[in-house]
Amino acid sequence: MKHFTHSAVAIALISALAACGGSGSDTTPAPVPDNTFSFAATEMVTNLTDDVIIAGYSDLAARGATLLASTQTLVATPSQSNLEAVQQAWKAARQPWEQGESHIFGPVDSLGIDPHLDSWPLNTTDLTTVLSTTTGFAAATIKGWNDDVQGFHTMEYLLFGDGVTTNTKMIADLSANERDYLMGLAEVFRDYTQNLDDAWLISHDASTGKAYGELLKNPGSDGNTFYSSNVGVVQELINGMIGIVDEVGNGKIADPFGADAGSADTSKVESQYSWNSLTDFSNNIIGVRNVYQGELAGAADKQGIVDFVAAADTELAARVGTEIDNAILTIQAIEGSNDMPFRQAISDVEGRKRIQTAIDALSTLQTSLDSDVLPLLKTWEV
Known part of the structure; x- marks a missing residue:
């Protein structure tokens, strides 16, 4: 997996939240803004740990x-x-x-x-x-x-x-x-x-x-130097979602796509021998949906990041869910009506249009996660 970079907003938030999250930091938290919201995260974190991460x-x-x-x-x-x-x-x-x-x-x-x-x-x-x-x-x-x-x-x-x-x-x-x-x-x-x-x-x-799952579910427990509170755990989960959306849109798809058909580079296409690339990319974003919704496909309705977001802003929670679904659908649509492999689509006129649609959908999703969801950590009153 490639390294990814956060936006300036995310970087500022990560610095401000260091005291609340991982890395064992004990610095004083930044002042809490007036537009706070409450959310009890223990059930969500337990569910995501056991029924999404460990189950996977x-x-x-x-x-x-x-x-x-x-x-x-x-x-x-x-x-x-x-x-x-x-x-x-x-x-x-x-x-x-x-x-x-x-x-x-x-x-x-x-x-x-x-x-x-x-x-x-x-x-x-x-x-x-x-x-x-x-x-x-x-x-x-x-x-x-x-x-x-x-x-x-x-x-x-x-x-x-x-x-x-x-x-x-x-x-x-x-x-x-x-x-x-x-x-x-x-x-x-x-x-x-x-x-x-x-x-x-x-x-x-x-x-x-200690099992890592127990560390995630029990922040601040004795000997847990990774997470001092649920804020750090939720921050870790949101950043993970941002990271893979960034990687798929700006790396896995964009790198071989190139600026134009003439600069498309099939050597950069991951899973090119099996023609499994588009399945890989859509599964990456299905993984984002798993964390957001709090469940693997077919599982019972349980708490996920969507519940955290909805506690602050129900419209935002619904919008992000729609954007995740749209990103998955536009990636899957790249193959067109003739099951075109990604490595061929990057050099095909119509295929490139479909790819650009998927890149745009991923960019929209990344912006929402980065600029709208991640900042909620600053107004969350734990």
Whole structure:
């Protein structure tokens, strides 16, 4: 995941709120403005921690185990159907990971799991060298290699087509050594996703023995140097939403899109071999909706950031919800009526119009989160 920058408004707010939030700061809070509102955040924070963040990481770990099992079957019995099963397992694991980028803080960052699993672009030169000089791909060995020759996109490179004219790969084109490498990669992936789930549920740090989920749900508790109050937790959650909206609109989409069709750069398209880019992008913003609404798809109605916003401004709460939905729909619409992959849409006249519509929708959403939602932290009377 790329680093992102906040607007001047966000930077000023983060500085002013440092005493209320993470990082263990004890400085004096800024004066509270007159237009304050009240909101009891404990239920919301507990729900988001347990039913959105941890539920998502547990799902990811389960799908990581399925990906490994499917890969083991492929290695034992190489066939087109078994290859396609691994491809589907890869895509299935991609979903909770991309949705989880809306809250990419805590162990996924501190344990280095994000770059381990999702580094892009690949180092295809080193990948070629590894495949031509190495056999017997032990998981422990792969973990010692650079992040750009492991994780999602190395598996994608091996599993799918070249991405230029097709995302289809035939079993005859997948060598025995590539299958062995895939199995080692899948084992590493399973380990890292299980580590991430354990860090939120059991312990994120051997020195403290505390689960990160408990730290998020219990700010200000004994030994909690990460969060001193719910203000810091909500700030973390809102900033996570802003960060991924920024990354999708101004990075993942805009970088390969370029200023015009002549400057479009397909080499910058993430998930280009599988043609999964648009699904990735929409899942990123679905992840924002999960945090905002307080629920994964199909879950019972529970508290999310929308309830915090509604306590201050019901019209704003409804508007942001609509903007999130619109951003998702405009991203999904980029493929047009003929399922056009993103890497082709960036060079297509009509495709570029649809992409610009999505970029504009993401910009509108980011502005609302940055300029309207984040400032509510200053007027929240805890």
